[in-house]
Amino acid sequence: MAAGGALLYAASPPRALWWLAPLSFTLLALGICGRRARCGFALGMLFGSAYLLPLLKWLYDFLGAEFGVWPWIGVVAVESLFFGLAGAGIARVSALPGSPVWMAALVVGSEALRSRVPFGGFPWGRIGFTQTGGAFLPLAAFGGAALVAFAVALVGFGLAALLLHLRWRSPAWRGLAVMTVLPVAAGAASIPLVSTGSADRTINVAIVQGNAPDSGLGLMGKAAQMRADHIAEAERLVEDVRARRLPKPDLVILPESSNTFDSVREDAQLDRIADELGVPLVVGGSASDETGVPSNRMIRWEPGVGPTDEYAKQQLVPFSEFIPLRTIAGAVTPFVENFPRDMEPGDRAGVFEMSAARLGLATCYEVAYDHVLGDAVRGGAQLLAVPTNNAWFGRTAMTYQQLAMSSLRAVEHGRAVVVAATTGVSALVLPDGSVTRTTRQFTAERLVVQAPIRSGTTLATRLGSAPEWVLVALGGAAVLFGSRRRP
CATH class of the missing domain: 3.60.110.10 (Carbon-nitrogen hydrolase)
Structure with missing residues (x-):
């Protein structure tokens, strides 16, 4: 799990390694799928800590000489709890049909929560912010940061499902392959729609x-x-x-x-x-x-x-x-x-x-x-x-x-x-x-x-927070259904 979090950090600015972000979620899923929620929570926290600890080191650089490492460590610990919640949910839904979709929705849900609580939230380090110059970034015009995060996580979780469970050429394998490739293709196809032309x-x-x-x-x-x-x-x-x-x-x-x-x-x-x-x-x-x-x-x-x-x-x-x-x-x-x-x-x-x-x-x-x-x-x-x-x-x-x-x-x-x-x-x-x-x-x-x-508006602007809440609802419903199927 630490390797997955470190990989997500490596995808973050100032580096332009956006393509590492989906692979970090592949590692997360490989570690959590099939485990109990309690174990998923611990592994999710480990993933979040390995991501946020180096990402937020500037807090230590700012405060360290006088206050030591504790403010930095404290912020990382609190924010990693939300990754833990996502990990627990992922463990619950990992056996459901179409699990990569529900798992990716839970990632969006954890980001939605930590962007709001405590003390007004701390949305720093959202998955969408790793995608500068990447194939997923154009999706922001349709669903904002939430849709970008969903697409990144879906590709990673889809790849993990392909590696874990399915036989080559089975109908389910083909469905997951489409699920894995589709977000990348959708992002690439959207590039012409977010060009710099058409300015007033x-x-x-x-x-x-x-x-x-x-x-x-x-x-x-x-x-x-x-x-x-x-x-x-x-x-x-x-x-x-x-x-x-x-x-x-x-x-x-x-x-x-x-x-x-x-x-x-x-x-x-x-x-x-x-x-x-x-x-x-x-x-x-x-x-x-x-x-x-x-x-x-x-x-x-x-x-x-x-x-x-x-x-x-x-x-x-x-x-x-x-x-x-x-x-x-x-x-x-x-x-x-x-x-x-x-x-x-x-x-x-x-x-x-x-x-x-x-x-x-x-x-x-x-x-x-x-x-x-x-x-x-x-x-x-x-x-x-x-x-x-x-x-x-x-x-x-x-x-x-x-x-x-x-x-x-x-x-x-x-x-x-x-x-x-x-x-x-x-x-x-x-x-x-x-x-x-x-x-x-x-x-x-x-x-x-x-x-x-420019005076025109994108679909993301018109929809506002609706895509995020739809994905949050999907993830929540999947957890409830998964909890009924598993002890």
């Missing part, structure tokens, strides 16, 4: 990556420096546009945490930059309301007007932007003393109506959640943006894991995604999921990218 038009979007110290926890207390660095880089953008070294943008995006705002929302430097460029800015930063309650916001800053619209991050990071179990959380997070008040989450989709386009927003960690950008596109967004602050995590794989999420969202909704990061990697992701115009990590850079604008 294109606009120029400027990304300002101002950089930050590579100091991990030392970044606390450096908000003024972060602001100064991003203002300076934005001013260099103004100079480049004035000198025609860069084309004039239609809008400018400064990332999460690139500024701080009090309740008045006044900033003469942002006013000047917007006025000189003559285009709106979208600026990220911590902000407080009149009562001092903090939030993580993106603010639309119009030339000649100033702040006109705001989006508050909906999915806050537990033990960072809000502190569950605050009385004991000091053992696992440095933010208890530095942030005595929890941030206030937003309650609406982030869509900024601007002259150039309707911009949909997901701030940093939110891109892992299905509903955030889905609600934005259903609310009319023609272009998506993921402003993010990855400076805390140094030169780890975290930023590439997050970039892969933007790739899936681009395909899922048929939209270009502009990733604006404080320290990289900033990028333009095209609607087919391909990543272009990337920056380097821990450099100050400014880009002007040509982003396609």
Whole structure:
């Protein structure tokens, strides 16, 4: 089981080994099929731990010097429980006819659960996020991350069933062979449907990556420096546009945490930059309301007007932007003393109506959640943006894991995604999921990218969470039926 989890980790960004992911589920099934649920739970946990322990090592790189391995180990242990539940279910349904279908549905069910609980869930490391550039990624346009995960797991479990039980040329063998090949063929056949063509038009979007110290926890207390660095880089953008070294943008995006705002929302430097460029800015930063309650916001800053619209991050990071179990959380997070008040989450989709386009927003960690950008596109967004602050995590794989999420969202909704990061990697992701115009990590850079604008919607956008819930229901029904057949 550890080998299967390690194989799934090997399929994850920044590596482009997407084809290893189905094979990891083949190993999982070979170990669990025919066993009791209790054994399946233990083996599923082992699989999950072997996957998540190296995947989330950036948590240790971030917190390790002061807090040791326990926050990292704790997150892995909790999240591995959901893999254990999937393993128990797989053991229950492994003897049913068509078992690979029910087993793959249970994988989707475990991901659905861990994306919601505890503390708002932790969808990092979902199976679909391993598929950047792969044959399964186009399926996101039809059923989102859930359908991609289902297809990956179905191929792996189908291969395991072929190896375990069936004789060559039997009708059941042929049926399983079709079941195994069909998801790959469907993904490949869908590639033309998620091409980069058919854009309504294109606009120029400027990304300002101002950089930050590579100091991990030392970044606390450096908000003024972060602001100064991003203002300076934005001013260099103004100079480049004035000198025609860069084309004039239609809008400018400064990332999460690139500024701080009090309740008045006044900033003469942002006013000047917007006025000189003559285009709106979208600026990220911590902000407080009149009562001092903090939030993580993106603010639309119009030339000649100033702040006109705001989006508050909906999915806050537990033990960072809000502190569950605050009385004991000091053992696992440095933010208890530095942030005595929890941030206030937003309650609406982030869509900024601007002259150039309707911009949909997901701030940093939110891109892992299905509903955030889905609600934005259903609310009319023609272009998506993921402003993010990855400076805390140094030169780890975290930023590439997050970039892969933007790739899936681009395909899922048929939209270009502009990733604006404080320290990289900033990028333009095209609607087919391909990543272009990337920056380097821990450099100050400014880009002007040509982003396609689209108004049509994919089937995945229209269906929302329905495919996921259908698959969850299938898996649950199979477990109930399997439990009646086995002691």
